[in-house]
Amino acid sequence: MFILDIFSLPQKIDFSINSLMISLALGALLSWGLKIHYQRWGSSLSNRVAFSKVFVFITLTTTLIISIVKSSLALSLGLVGALSIVRFRTPVKEPEELAYLFMCIAVGLGLGANQWLATVVASCMIMAITTFSQRQKNDEQSLFLALDWKKSQEVYLNELQNVMSNLMIECDLRRFDSHGECEEVVYYVNIKDSEILLKFIDKLKMDFPNIGISFLDKTKIPGI
Template sequence: MFILDIFSLQQNIDFSLRSLTISLLLGTLLSLALKIHYQRFGMSLSNRVAFSKVFVFITLTTTLIISIVKSSIALSLGLVGALSIVRFRTPIKEPEELAYLFMCIAVGLGLGANQWLATIVATTIILIVTIRWKRSEDQSLFLSLDWEKSHNIDLDQLQNCLLKFICDCDLRRFDSRDEREEVIYYINIANSDNLLSLIQKLKTDFPQIGISFLDKTTIPGV
């Protein structure tokens, strides 16, 4: 009797291999678009390339799961039980990372439910809107530069170098100790490409200088 019930349950599952293939192909394209979008317009200063590698995997996995369980209540309940034992050990450092992960899951849910057109249209609109939003925002950072006194670095020359790559530069602190000097600037920078160019320029023009960046959002009360 139990075997007959299982056989009957399997017969009730409406699974289309053709629909799954289309969903996986669309999921691959959309997740790659999300990956490129995050690498190009993401505000994180590091780890964008490594972090975005999981987008395709998460999207396709979600698509597969939804495609399998959408037509079976029993499988849906089993999925809830299986997910209840899953624990993520790696913390999400920034809200932006969580937003992109949710986007990958949303794409997988839409494609797994065969809502292809709605998913494509919604994803396209979201990516376009966030491109315009991210382009309108500058990233505010604290830039710390230090060097040995014997190098006699000209602050005017240093600031002129900074202004070639950043939107705004404000000197917040200058320390002169026995053997070293340090300046801290509050800067606004348009994107990470400018930041990388600035670092390369500083290393070229002032090879003896030490460079540190600090996102102001990580400082309590700022």
């Protein structure tokens, strides 16, 4: 009886192809801007250029789905059933990647609902706030630190962490590899100046002889 009552309600809402075209055009512009923003200001260790290529596709697809589904109650119920069996299985390695994906979906939802002004203004404000936050971080020196050693050297992560926490503004473990006789870790670190960097290298060499040390400046490496 309940099902019959649902489908007896008006199910068709006026659908405008012009509105859809406007939503898709705005979605293309906003997702392109989000793509450039992520490549420039993102701090993910993964390939940011390759990952950001899906932003336009996700945004426009979400816009299309919402634009179609909102015109029919039956389609809305069908979408709920479809989403109950769909799982997102692409590995998301870092929270930042997930945040940008949610941003793409949010833009698609807003544009699909024809909330053009609110979506454009909110998207621009979010990207501006994020840019300002990242610029403050870039006033410091942000680096990827790769350390490698042989297992026989007995280098312990806790001891490494203690050394870095005393000299670094920020220290975040991003990757740990163990293969054959070697182990390798990658940290994302922030330091105040080059003098602290040199002091840190000397400290590492003193406490962990024969350890391999590599620094990569994330702001000058294309593609990551």
